[in-house]
Amino acid sequence: MKDLSGARTGFARAGTPMKHHFDQPPEGFRILPGRLDRPAQEALLADIRAVVEAAPPYRPQMPRTGKPFSVRMTNCGALGWVSDRAGYRYQSVHPETGRPWPPMPQALMDLWRAVADFPHPPEACLVNLYDADAKLGLHRDEDEDEFAAPVVSVSLGDTCLFRLGGLARADRTRSLRLSSGDIVVLGGAARLAYHGVDRIYPGTSTLLPGGGRINLTLRRVTPAP
Ligand SMILES: O=C(O)CCC(=O)C(=O)O
Numbered sequence: 001m002k003d004l005s006g007a008r009t010g011f012a013r014a015g016t017p018m019k020h021h022f023d024q025p026p027e028g029f030r031i032l033p034g035r036l037d038r039p040a041q042e043a044l045l046a047d048i049r050a051v052v053e054a055a056p057p058y059r060p061q062m063p064r065t066g067k068p069f070s071v072r073m074t075n076c077g078a079l080g081w082v083s084d085r086a087g088y089r090y091q092s093v094h095p096e097t098g099r100p101w102p103p104m105p106q107a108l109m110d111l112w113r114a115v116a117d118f119p120h121p122p123e124a125c126l127v128n129l130y131d132a133d134a135k136l137g138l139h140r141d142e143d144e145d146e147f148a149a150p151v152v153s154v155s156l157g158d159t160c161l162f163r164l165g166g167l168a169r170a171d172r173t174r175s176l177r178l179s180s181g182d183i184v185v186l187g188g189a190a191r192l193a194y195h196g197v198d199r200i201y202p203g204t205s206t207l208l209p210g211g212g213r214i215n216l217t218l219r220r221v222t223p224a225p
């Protein structure tokens, strides 16, 4: 069981009721609409194409049941998030090729430095590939050992319907659309907020020739020195 006490205290300190009643997002949730302009999106996409070439996307499986995710995934950076029957974890190699993940592109390191407000670099970038039917159930990012660092999330391609809840699964949720170039920061109390992707809106972006959506989540995994 991870120690969530710091985040819970932060949530309470922010004056937000713990359950069912908040109408503000948890403290530390930030959305930066259109943070990446079209040229920056295209440059980042070229970087991600190189990542995908070196580390082919695969379909992870749910722990225990082995049910496949609808989202395909790969990673770059020293560590990558994986899921299979054995559980969720970070590891330094691709589960199918056995090769180390490709390095994190400099543009993502720079982006983290600009928006994360955390003095140490990210170690993992999970690359999620959504086709028109893919979704991601409500969950928290809690497999890391450093919750003082935020999760920085970049949207590319088709718009999605993103759902943000609170610190408890039963908390009220709100939905927002994330478009290509938008950045979301889950920091502070929101670092452990529930969230998910309910749907993709096909045909809403021209960035990806075949349509679909790419999401990049930058994370610090190990405790900062
Ligand atoms: O695709 C998104 O916007 C969210 C992805 C996410 O929550 C995750 O990979 O943990």
Ligand SMILES: [Mn+2]
Binding pocket: 139, 140, 141, 195
């Ligand atoms: Mn997540």
